[in-house]
Amino acid sequence: MGHELIGRLLGWASVQAEGGFWMPVQGSTGAVVVDRIFSLVLWVSVFFFVLIVSLMVFFVVRYRRRDARDEATPSPRHNTLLEVTWTAIPIVIVIVIFVWGFTAFLNLNVPPANSYEVLVTGQKWKWLFTYPSGHVDEDLHVSVNTPVSLVMTSEDVIHGFYVPAFRLKRDVVPGRYVKLWFRAVKPGEYQIYCTQYCGTGHSDMWAKVVVHEPGGFERWLEEASNFLKTMSPAQAGERLVRTRGCAQCHTVNGTAGTGPTFLSLFGHQVALEGGRTAPADEDYVRESIMEPQAKIVAGFQPVMPTFKGRLTDQEVTAIIEYLKTLK
Amino acid sequence: MANIDTTTDAGGRGAGQNALGGDNYLTHGRGLKSWLFTLDHKRIGLMYLVVILSSFLLGGIFAMLIRTKLLSPGNSALMDANTYNQMFTLHGAVMIFLFIIPGIPAALGNFVLPLLLGAKDVAFPRINLLSFYLWVTGALIALGSIVTGAVDTGWTFYTPYSTTTNTNVIAMVAGVFVLGFSSIFTGLNFVVSIHKLRPQGMTWFRMPLFLWGIYGTAILQIMATPVLGITLLLLIAERALGIGIFDPALGGDPILFQHFFWFYSHPAVYIMILPAMGIISELVSVFSRKHIFGYTFIAYSSIAIAVLSFLVWGHHMFVSGQSLLAGMIFSFLTFMVAIPSAVKVFNWLATMYKGSIWLATPMLYVLSFLFLFGIGGLTGLFLGALAVNVHLHDTYFVVAHFHYVMFGGTVIAFLGGLHYWWPKMFGRMYNELWGRVGALLVFVGFNTTFFTQFVMGSQGAPRRSYHYVSQFQPYHVLSTIGAYTLAIGLVIVAVNLAHSLFRGRPAPANPWGGATLEWQTSSPPPHDNFPTTPVAGDPYDVEAWTYDGRIGGFVKKAPAGQPAAS
Structure with a gap:
């Protein structure tokens, strides 16, 4: 019983490939990296939150005023060493989080040289995906374990391209091209949203990433490109x-x-x-x-x-x- | 410790004095005109309080409509997608520009600041009244847009959407432009007041920390708000004349608007939170009956926050396509701005250590603040880390974080301050039991509403969505139940306070045991605040006061070595 509870608590704040309390399923290599940092920050936060609240509750219980004329017990009004300590420790912790968050961000932003390129166009209120063959589709089809880079632009206002399972997001701005990349690790279908508010149909601007088994993507692309014939x-x-x-x-x-x-x-x-x-x-x-x-x-x-x-x-x-x- | 009750002089007019029956600022002049043309900072503060709380109510009604719609993932009979978009825009714009930004400085600050300084009024009473009427004008212009085509851009007015939508963006933006001047004038007034009107004995480092908070805010108001004004003018020019600064079709850059906008709106977040932190510093000391711990660190941290807040605007744009280098710098500075806030939290906790903690309503708000602001601040660490930010940006996680800081921080401190200074403002005590029930319900309701949104957001739910995937419905339902609970809590708070105006027990001069100057004049204060100009001592020398059961409030202890005669 006790073990089960502890197991649950640990599970509550841990990284899980299948998705857990906090994070959805990990669909890409990037998701694994992001979730590790998320877990670290979560544990740091839980530690400090528990510290603050338990001190607060302890003080309230221990030092509560029982009579209106009760006085405080004499104690120092400041303590420079203590205050410098509780300034310095958080500085060290946030610098660790900063460095890890930034280096991961860099890696997630530099696409491998051999990645498969798909052109993404955002418009009110639809995503269009153009493949190297010239085929245009309303969903993003890719092959598992293949780095895919997305070259994205918008036809009208700013949109936001977001795949929660890949921890992938970028604003899609008119008049500019932005690049993103990912490597999907598991065949299946994943939700795409628009996250930059763009008007009436903003919340309908959904699409899917379809991750194919090896070989499946090429078959799909050929079939889809030939729909005029079939x-x-x-x-x-x-x-x-x-x-x-x-x-x-x-x-x-x-x-x-x-x-x-x-x-x-x-x-x-x-x-x-x-x-x-x-x-x-x-x-x-x-x-x-x-x-x-x-x-x-x-x-x-x-x-x-x-x-x-x-x-x-x-x-x-x-x-x-x-x-x-x-x- | 054996101090004997004393009713000796505590500020010139005798302790325990309630001035409801006699001359006070409320009775000093009569009739509508004496209010509309008043130059009394206390009356102007009260007028602000009325209009600001009305705005809070209006913004709250929009919030309840939004939450009710979100009970179901599909179309709703309550509103269509366009109305929903207008609702969340109005909720944001009203809450930010009409309620939170002016909330603490203009309402509570106006009332309390001159009293804390032992002064008769702010430095420029006429500008003070002008800034009130600018607020009213700006609010009317902004709210006028509801009739002429309610804005659907979100409160951030991002281009090119805001330059191409057919709603009345110009009216809303013009209203916010005028509100900006109200904010600037208030800031100016407070800066000059704090520089020039401090009484004898009040050096910079003997100022109450609420004044430090207000001072930091006032600097931000003066320096950041003009940038917003210019940005909004450019937006109006873009819409009306097509000058092409922001529109890519005309060679402009839509990201430039975001830089301009956040250059104001990030410091604005600190305009909202700094005075709240000031209130907490006052309350935690008084209700622990202990000198504030680490005064200097708290004071400097306010200034550190004010300075750093100008350098972190780019963290709103981590996924906008700004350069990796910019992202790195803004991420680093964002983590640095977290430090002064953490320092304050530890200092507040240390103030409670070995104190004599009185769980009166204002103190419940302090505890609530520490809990909620703790979560708000710590979740900022997730958003500051670049790789994690990418996932959480523009999801409900950000919505939750923002509300934990702005409601859990600023609004909770505002409510705490309101309950703290209420007896001073109106000379009446509210019902303590109902005050506590209200604080508790607000706390429970708030957490139910917004903690749920952290989970929903990290699971990937985008914000500002009319439709959502049905996977998120349980979270939305729970969040809406929380919102209703929160609303009930706030209604209890409002009814309790309103009821006290008619039935409340007359308040003594110093009901809580505060050592700052406002407690050394009668409740409510006379028109001129103090019969004689007071001399300021240590604002946290709360141990110099003791409770007197006969008047239900605190009186100054007799000087050491001289047992007071009864």
């Missing part, structure tokens, strides 16, 4: 609308977002700014994607960026096929 054009188009950021502004349920809805768009007449109309045919959709400012739909702002160079002809065709299904 899926029907309309299915592929649906996927593109979902994963390439179209759905952030264009709904498929009839409500207007930042841009007009896709529902019942294809084949109908569209009212444009300036009173003209245009038929929404294949050419219209293609032009709207490549030259978004050419025709502005009445009631909307000309804010859409061009997708020239970001979508291939084949992908545009797939999107057109998908729009045809939204009646």
Whole structure:
């Protein structure tokens, strides 16, 4: 019984690969390092906290005033040696914590030379991951035990890229590239959050890190890169609308977002700014994607960026096929 | 030790004097105008107290709405995501700019500072009134934004989000700009008052430590607040004119805003905590009936904190992409600023050693402070360590740490100080039992609310989230239960204090046994504070006072060797 309790208390403040009271599962090599420092600081804190509170409680009990006219027992008003001691000891302790925290931070910031590079783009309110093959995905797929470096930037405001299981976080700033790296140690799926507040959908800006078994990542990437060949054009188009950021502004349920809805768009007449109309045919959709400012739909702002160079002809065709299904 | 009760003169007007029936600052002038145009620091302090506590209530209501929403991880009937974003922004902005920053200095400080100095008023009474009306103006402009498009940027106004959102950022920012001037004027007034108005006998190192705390704060207010003002003006210019200082699309740098903002807002954290530490220094000595231990170390540590606080702003930006070298320097300095706070805690504990500890309500707040500020300070070590900070940054761990320092530290000390000086302010004693019940409930409720958030944060829950993964729901539910408990505790505190105004037992001049000058005039004090200018002695010579059961308060002991005749 007593042993079990002590075991629990120790477990409460120890580093556990499977995650414990304080920390989530350790999914990367960096997580192991961070958790060790966390444990050290936790034990230092528990020690000082217990010291402070037990002295406080002891004094209150021992020296409590029993009668309103009780006086204090005479004792020194200061003691320089004692005060210098309790200034110096914390200084030494915090310097140890500082040095360890900083050196670990340095190591966690310098990617190994042979790391696999993935481009990360943050935008309201979605993460996009671009692989060396050119494939763009809404989740981050990596191979276990492989160093992966992330080159990150933002399309609009500041976002924060955070994977708790990897103890990995960095702000993603517009107009800059920042680099991060990690080495996943265990296959599985891990949560990605946005931690820098970015507006309405901030707390929906979730994605996953999918860590594959050896060989699994290459198979996945090939399959995913070929979805245009393996899926029907309309299915592929649906996927593109979902994963390439179209759905952030264009709904498929009839409500207007930042841009007009896709529902019942294809084949109908569209009212444009300036009173003209245009038929929404294949050419219209293609032009709207490549030259978004050419025709502005009445009631909307000309804010859409061009997708020239970001979508291939084949992908545009797939999107057109998908729009045809939204009646 | 066998001192005989004495009711001899203790400051010119006789000990145990309650002035409720006679002339005091509350009855000195009558009618609304005598309040609105008053130059009396005590009345201005009370007016601040009213508006600041109203702001606390408002910010608290926002907090309760947020916590209620967070009971469930998905959409809520209570509010949508945009409203939630406005709620947490308003909670932060109201609590920080309207409540905590002015809280102790402007309300308690205004009332107590001239009394501690044995002075008639602050150095510039007219500027004091002006700064009150600047506060009111700034608050109205800031709160006006709620009607015209409540801000949804978070209280930190990070660019480029704040320059592109369609809410009324300009109104909120303009309001905070005006509030800044109120803060600067208060700081200026206090610095000059402490330099010029100290009475005979009060050298720098015989000042009450609350004055040291206020002095450190005032320096920060004067030196840091202008930077905030400039930053906010630039933000307004960016929004209104698109000048492109912060907007990367125009060649600006959004990180620059963060540097500017934290250059003020980190020292601001110490604007909030230094006077709180000052209050604790006063209370721990009086309620232990012992001279404060290590006066010089405590005084110097206030100044050390004030200086170092200007050099640690970059620890808010460890994951912003600032250089590794900058990260290293800021991490090191952050650890150094922890030291003076630790020194104070040890000195307070040593003051209690061999004391005669009276567990009256203010002392319960002192104990509560030591417990909570201890946790707040120690969890700062996690956040100062760079590698660990990366994991904890922008999670609930930071939310919890901040609240442990700001609520567990500043608000608890504010409540302690309020209970301590309440009899002096209004000449009435509150109910001691209910005072203790309130303090206890606040303590329990606070820990339940925020300790839970430490765990949730280190498990990886991002802050400012409307939706969250269902794994975190048990923590959120517990935290919300804690928040309701805390609210009940605060309501008890408020009702108890309000009740005392009408039914409280008349307070003696010195109900607690304090040796500082404010206890040597009647409760409440006369308009001019002291009938004759007092001479200051050692502010912690509490052993020179003894309890007199007949008046329910403390009186000065007869000089040694002269047994007083009854």
